[in-house]
């Protein structure tokens with residue numbers, strides 16, 4: 101059943117103020133790219149978006165848990181087979197740790213196959229005396245600090261679509277074709293992780309899963325089932341570039357209703373979630389599951405209006421509120437929000453983004469986050485839910501399968517001096533594979549001990 105959306109069209113957002121849109125100098129080229137995109141195949145299907153929404157509905161009442169993660173900004177130069185495979189492996193590892201050790205079904209959602217556009221706090225970036233437009237993601241301009249590099253070029257939108265398509269194709273191959281099989285849990289461990297304490301904990305858990313599967317085979321329970329041998333990874337990104345999202349929006353040929361077919365789930369960022377803004381106008385009309393980021397400056401009435409606008413029918417699974425308050429503020433800011441939504445009977449998937457409000461600049465000049473701060477925010481998030489009688493529904497991470505040094509701390513205790521050794525991100529600092537696995541084990545422990 102699709103909800104009825106009134107006074108909306110896929111271009112009605114144009115009547116509302118749109119923040120964080122690039123100044124495309126060549127409007128004719130932009131128009132041509134978007135017109136072509138509108139004729140190209142969708143990246144996802146409406147039925148898949150509905151499946152995800154149904155799964156998320158379970159996370160509303162604690163019967164499932166969403167793990168959402170990937171790069172802050174995907175980088176065209178790193179869209180390669182091995183990089184996609186390594187990112188997928190870490191997500192699969194985290195998910196299996198959460199579902200095996202934490203005993204909760206996990207919904208896997210990548211910040212992948214389309215996370216190419218970034219909102220920025222400042223329109224301009226200054227390096228020494230030089231000032232240039234900020235980098236806004238590979239779908240817009242380039243990270244190189246040169247006047248040419250920073251010009252928004254609509255050809256990047258088409259390239260982004262193609263990159264997302266190639267990523268999606270490989271992900272579908274991996275998850276449907278046996279790579280995501282539970283009989284391969286051991287093989288997801290990466291060499292550089294396997295040698296670490298975290299990797300060894302993972303090996304032990306993988307061995308137990310292997311034994312459980314062998315036992316099933318021994319007693320004659322079929323193990324050639326899809327539940328064991330296939331997995332599903334949904335995709336998501338911030339719906340920032342409204343022209344692109346509009347071009348990817350199609351009507352569902354089976355049940356009717358509009359879906360933004362650029363990803364299964366779209367979220368609205370902290371900087372673009374104005375109730376009367378273009379992003380909210382656009383997303384209210386598509387039937388995908390939606391995320392909304394909420395930072396420490398939120399106003400409760402504003403959130404109420406936002407939810408009413410995006411989910412007037414209070415459909416479970418439609419809205420995920422992704423709170424990002426920071427480890428010092430979460431204890432104070434989360435409970436009133438939980439209480440209000442509970443009192444009003446709102447069906448919400450509550451997810452915690454422990455990354456975005458725990459960012460600081462190290463003495464070395466690197467933008468970083470500390471592992472313990474991330475863990476603290478997660479701990480406070482769980483504690484708040486347990487004391488309010490609401491359900492922690494998910495976690496949202498910036499992470500990578502690469503062995504980067506972007507966040508400090510963790511089992512190897514990366515310090516500020518080490519950040520430079522493999523700092524690769526084109527935007528925010530990500531947890532590396534080992535730190536990601538460590539978080540998963542810690543969270544599983546928290547969930548299990550309730």
Ligand code: PEP
Pocket residue numbers: 172219368369370371393394424456528
């Ligand atoms: C992000 O998720 O990369 C981001 C920009 O988040 P937020 O909108 O919460 O700042």
Ligand code: CO
Pocket residue numbers: 172173456498527528
């Ligand atoms: Co980010």
